[in-house]
Amino acid sequence: MLNRTAAGPLIDFKRDDKARGAFVSALRRHVLEDLGGVMQADFASRVAAQPPAEGWNAEQVHQAMRSRQSFRFYSALRTCSQDLLYQTVRAPIERSRAALMQEAPDAGGSLLLDPQLPVPRSVSAIDIHLMPGSYHTEYGADDQTMGAVYEQRLALSTFGVFGPNLDDIGQSIARFMRLHHPRWRPKRILDLGCTVGHNTGAWKDVFPSAEVHGIDVAAPCLRYAHARACAQQRAVHYRQMNAETLAYADGHFDLVFSSMFLHELPRRSLARVFREAHRVLRPGGLMLHMELPPAMQLSAYESFHLDWDGHYNNEPFYRAFRACDPRQLVAEAGFATGRYVQHVVPSWSALGPTAWRRAVRANEASVDSPQTGRLARGVRWFCFGAWRD
Numbered sequence: 200m201l202n203r204t205a206a207g208p209l210i211d212f213k214r215d216d217k218a219r220g221a222f223v224s225a226l227r228r229h230v231l232e233d234l235g236g237v238m239q240a241d242f243a244s245r246v247a248a249q250p251p252a253e254g255w256n257a258e259q260v261h262q263a264m265r266s267r268q269s270f271r272f273y274s275a276l277r278t279c280s281q282d283l284l285y286q287t288v289r290a291p292i293e294r295s296r297a298a299l300m301q302e303a304p305d306a307g308g309s310l311l312l313d314p315q316l317p318v319p320r321s322v323s324a325i326d327i328h329l330m331p332g333s334y335h336t337e338y339g340a341d342d343q344t345m346g347a348v349y350e351q352r353l354a355l356s357t358f359g360v361f362g363p364n365l366d367d368i369g370q371s372i373a374r375f376m377r378l379h380h381p382r383w384r385p386k387r388i389l390d391l392g393c394t395v396g397h398n399t400g401a402w403k404d405v406f407p408s409a410e411v412h413g414i415d416v417a418a419p420c421l422r423y424a425h426a427r428a429c430a431q432q433r434a435v436h437y438r439q440m441n442a443e444t445l446a447y448a449d450g451h452f453d454l455v456f457s458s459m460f461l462h463e464l465p466r467r468s469l470a471r472v473f474r475e476a477h478r479v480l481r482p483g484g485l486m487l488h489m490e491l492p493p494a495m496q497l498s499a500y501e502s503f504h505l506d507w508d509g510h511y512n513n514e515p516f517y518r519a520f521r522a523c524d525p526r527q528l529v530a531e532a533g534f535a536t537g538r539y540v541q542h543v544v545p546s547w548s549a550l551g552p553t554a555w556r557r558a559v560r561a562n563e564a565s566v567d568s569p570q571t572g573r574l575a576r577g578v579r580w581f582c583f584g585a586w587r588d
């Protein structure tokens with residue numbers, strides 16, 4: 200398991216906690232990789248040959264699979280393993296609450312909280328992805344519990360796919376942009392819905408002279424993000440803010456980024472966030488979002504598989520987001536149609552520098568490849584956005 204700092208253990212993981220963590224991580228990998236494979240084979244051999252009159256789409260695959268043992272077993276075990284994740288990390292984090300509040304050495308970044316900021320109902324009304332307390336719940340003054348829970352749960356649930364510092368999305372995409380645009384040097388970078396800043400910090404690593412900012416509505420996550428950035432000696436500025444109403448001047452940023460953020464927003468918020476991103480970008484700036492691949496670019500089966508979270512994992516906006524056309528979202532926000540970009544980016548931490556550069560220089564992989572957006576060996580990250588004229 201990871202701790203917040205590379206320097207020392209802040210979370211009091213006993214031997215039993217570590218054993219539970221190893222079990223739940225292996226269980227989750229087994230469910231996603233092995234049982235997922237069994238379910239796909241079941242669909243291909245027993246179900247696919249009798250398509251509905253109008254052909255398969257993701258929801259029809261879902262309906263057809265609901266009565267299959269392969270799907271039921273996969274779903275039951277996946278939900279149990281998700282529950283176990285939170286049970287496993289919660290107790291050691293609660294034991295370590297005081298240690299988590301220790302001051303870390305300043306790294307030149309900052310933390311600015313706004314206790315008056317309303318937490319949107321899309322965050323507060325449900326335990327998102329079954330995470331008890333969602334992102335925002337505070338269990339005392341200066342509390343960081345939900346930040347720690349998010350990080351430790353991510354470490355277990357991604358079984359190494361996110362890299363040793365859980366920042367593979369940011370590292371891979373930032374390096375990809377630097378390789379493709381060697382003269383592009385963003386001076387100010389903003390990460391929307393940054394949670395504990397895993398992927399925010401990666402931009403600082405790749406563009407060290409940039410001023411890097413991360414915003415989120417959840418105070419406990421931002422406190423943890425700030426402490427984590429201090430401990431890892433990264434100067435990042437965290438502010439509690441709603442991405443729908445950014446408190447930054449027009450044209451302030453060269454890059455507005457997000458990762459795994461948009462699919463947790465209601466449709467009307469999505470439109471506001473895109474318009475705000477457009478507003479705070481300077482001409483020539485880039486908006487880039489790492490996300491789930493859109494349904495329209497995937498086969499019916501792959502789309503059904505990704506939509507599982509939308510049905511069974513307390514992700515109420517997930518399927519509606521995946522149903523959107525990313526080009527249209529970008530155009531509606533005011534970006535010129537011809538300035539749309541999308542990429543499928545190989546994993547930096549899985550391949551290492553030489554193989555990664557080779558993979559990037561070879562043709563880009565297809566969005567519909569079984570690795571794109573899947574928690575699996577050889578994962579590739581889908582991202583899309585636009586340059587602002």
Ligand SMILES: C[S@@+](CC[C@H](N)C(=O)[O-])C[C@H]1O[C@@H](n2cnc3c(N)ncnc32)[C@H](O)[C@@H]1O
Nearest residue numbers: 334392393394398415416417441442458459460
């Ligand atoms: C899935 S997490 C994002 C993960 C993170 N970007 C990463 O790469 O690890 C979604 C985050 O968005 C935040 N959030 C939700 N609605 C928001 C809004 N309107 N403005 C800012 N942050 C928001 C949540 O508090 C949560 O921390």
